Amino acid sequence: MPDVLARGRSFARRLWLPRAVGLVLSVICILSVQVTQHVSAWLWLLLLANGLLWSPLAYLWAIRSKDPYRAEMRNLLLDCGSAGFWAASMGFNLLPSVTLLAMTALNMLGAGGVRFWRRGVLAQLAGILVGLVVLRHPVATETTTL
Structure with missing residues (x-):
């Protein structure tokens, strides 16, 4: 059992570190879209909290x-759900949304193979659904030069 704990940790x-770097880069992408939109203060705070606090x-x-390994796999699923939510929050602005969703999907594929990737895609879809229901943000797939 100690060996399993050590491997999970x-x-x-x-x-x-890759999660922390990915989150900071994600925040930059999301901010580049949200500065052109009228978003509420609570969404800005949620974005900063997600970007700065989630990794630690x-x-x-x-x-x-x-079971650290299982907990980290759960964290990866939460990363996917979060990416889906943020894609919806940007109105599916094409370039940053595809980047976020692809980045988290590839994490899932690398961490657990095709089966885990499928679970990640479902988590992304759940995050998208939550974002659409909660935010009711209009879909705007175009990407600005910013």
Whole structure:
């Protein structure tokens, strides 16, 4: 059992920095779209919290778990759901939305293969649905030069 814990914690540790970098880059992409839209202050705060706080929280949640590997796989699914939500929040602005969704989908494929990738796509769709229902943001697929 200690070997399983060590491997799970090692997995979480390896994903911490790429998740942090990916989130900061994602925030930049999302901000580039949302500065051209009229978004509420709570959405800006949620974006900053997601971009700056999620990576360390996910890491702590995983390493303190009884099964760190499984917890990190759950965190990856939450990453996918989050990407879906943010794609919807941008009105599916084409370039940043495809980038976010593809980036998280490839994480799923690399972490758990095709079967886990499918679960990630379902998580993305769930995030999109939540974003559409909660935000009611109009779809605007064009990408601006910004």
